[in-house]
Amino acid sequence: MAEKISYLLIGGGLASACAAESIREHDQQGAIAIISSEAYFPYHRPPLSKSYLIEGDWEPADIYHHDEAWYAEHNVIFHGGVRATGLDLNGQTATLSSGASIEYDKLLLATGAGLIYLNVPGSDLEGLYYLRTIPDADALTKASESAKRVVVVGGGFIGLELASAFQQRDLEVLLVYMEDRLWERMLSPEISRWLEDHYRSKEITLISRAQVAEFRGQGQVDTVVLKSGDTLPVDMCALGIGVRPDLTLVKNTPLEGANGIPVNEYLETDVAGVYSAGDIAWYQDAIFNKRRRVEHFDTAKGHGEVAGANMAGERRPYRELPYFFSDLFDLEFEFVGDFDLKPDRVDFTGELSENTFIARYFQQNRIFAAVFVGREEEEIEAVKEEILEAQSQ
Numbered sequence: 001m002a003e004k005i006s007y008l009l010i011g012g013g014l015a016s017a018c019a020a021e022s023i024r025e026h027d028q029q030g031a032i033a034i035i036s037s038e039a040y041f042p043y044h045r046p047p048l049s050k051s052y053l054i055e056g057d058w059e060p061a062d063i064y065h066h067d068e069a070w071y072a073e074h075n076v077i078f079h080g081g082v083r084a085t086g087l088d089l090n091g092q093t094a095t096l097s098s099g100a101s102i103e104y105d106k107l108l109l110a111t112g113a114g115l116i117y118l119n120v121p122g123s124d125l126e127g128l129y130y131l132r133t134i135p136d137a138d139a140l141t142k143a144s145e146s147a148k149r150v151v152v153v154g155g156g157f158i159g160l161e162l163a164s165a166f167q168q169r170d171l172e173v174l175l176v177y178m179e180d181r182l183w184e185r186m187l188s189p190e191i192s193r194w195l196e197d198h199y200r201s202k203e204i205t206l207i208s209r210a211q212v213a214e215f216r217g218q219g220q221v222d223t224v225v226l227k228s229g230d231t232l233p234v235d236m237c238a239l240g241i242g243v244r245p246d247l248t249l250v251k252n253t254p255l256e257g258a259n260g261i262p263v264n265e266y267l268e269t270d271v272a273g274v275y276s277a278g279d280i281a282w283y284q285d286a287i288f289n290k291r292r293r294v295e296h297f298d299t300a301k302g303h304g305e306v307a308g309a310n311m312a313g314e315r316r317p318y319r320e321l322p323y324f325f326s327d328l329f330d331l332e333f334e335f336v337g338d339f340d341l342k343p344d345r346v347d348f349t350g351e352l353s354e355n356t357f358i359a360r361y362f363q364q365n366r367i368f369a370a371v372f373v374g375r376e377e378e379e380i381e382a383v384k385e386e387i388l389e390a391q392s393q
């Protein structure tokens with residue numbers, strides 16, 4: 001006989017942890033279970049590419065969202081190291097890698113995003129690292145203790161954060177990326193150039209418009225070969241080339257969307273009683289009036305809170321501007337708005353040369369996004385209001 005649970009949360013990340021908290025605020029009785037393929041309690045990933053990696057002596061519990069005692073105190077069952085392997089949506093039952101099955105009344109799918117791996121000759125060599133989990137960060141920390149020279153692949157936020165962390169661990173860093181300029185998706189050309197100068201001032205070698213053709217070595221990578229034919233000797237290589245939603249669990253069900261699990265602004269799927277939140281959720285953004293997936297901390301948190309409340313009987317819409325932060329050396333970045341759009345005008349407040357500014361992005365005189373470096377909370381809130389107002393017209 002399958003165990004019966006009121007609220008089954010599949011995925012052991014921030015979105016599920018916040019959903020559990022929110023459900024408990026609204027329903028003190030219903031049984032809640034979290035199923036996580038990771039052995040750790042839900043934790044914060046942002047430090048993994050920042051202080052956790054730079055300092056190298058953090059414990060997993062330092063980044064738990066709730067400590068172990070919280071689960072017992074709030075009567076939330078946590079099944080770690082177990083995967084959900086199958087779903088029977090009509091029978092409201094999930095099957096697990098342990099062989100057990102669980103019946104549920106309400107289901108949350110918060111399985112996050114999975115790493116994209118580079119598949120070129122030599123991809124199976126030792127010394128190539130990716131970063132998503134605590135064990136990944138521990139492996140990177142250990143490898144960087146003996147390495148002198150690292151090639152980081154990827155000019156987006158993970159690549160930039162890895163390059164920053166390794167430089168602060170005193171490694172020689174080469175950053176290889178396909179685009180013309182750094183963080184092309186989020187930054188205007190002027191901001192990219194300024195950031196490139198900052199990275200060069202830290203003696204990081206930037207190699208733009210470059211793609212990896214091959215990794216070479218005898219068991220362990222010792223050379224990165226670029227498509228240009230250039231060869232880069234290395235001790236280790238770290239890749240941050242993106243993530244994608246892993247839809248294996250919902251394959252061939254009505255929950256399988258083109259870019260994640262489709263949900264409305266209440267984070268409900270088309271299947272009654274089934275919700276989705278966080279990196280996997282392809283949600284209806286009521287502000288920009290389009291479907292989107294956001295792979296960032298604040299969205300996972302906000303989605304979890306709203307989905308949890310709605311699972312427990314509330315009817316709350318998720319209406320937030322996409323928001324994201326990143327720390328690169330001493331530069332504290334914050335981003336607000338829709339970065340799928342491209343600006344035809346960028347207005348600056350403050351000075352790039354002083355490492356503190358606000359860049360407002362406009363299209364046809366309508367603000368849709370902004371980049372902040374080293375700015376105060378009140379300023380960010382004020383610009384959010386500007387964007388909300390512009391988008392409501």
Ligand SMILES: Cc1cc2nc3c(=O)[nH]c(=O)nc-3n(C[C@H](O)[C@H](O)[C@H](O)COP(=O)(O)OP(=O)(O)OC[C@H]3O[C@@H](n4cnc5c(N)ncnc54)[C@H](O)[C@@H]3O)c2cc1C
Binds near residue numbers: 046048084112323
């Ligand atoms: C290194 C790193 C740095 C980051 N830095 C920032 C930052 O600076 N700012 C920012 O805004 N965001 C940052 N992020 C992004 C942020 O951490 C994610 O958006 C957030 O973790 C998403 O939470 P989630 O709960 O949706 O998914 P996840 O955190 O991916 O959690 C999903 C969990 O579900 C598990 N799972 C998957 N399939 C199954 C299954 N079938 N059965 C059971 N369990 C399953 C996964 O193993 C995982 O544990 C960073 C991410 C990483 C990796």
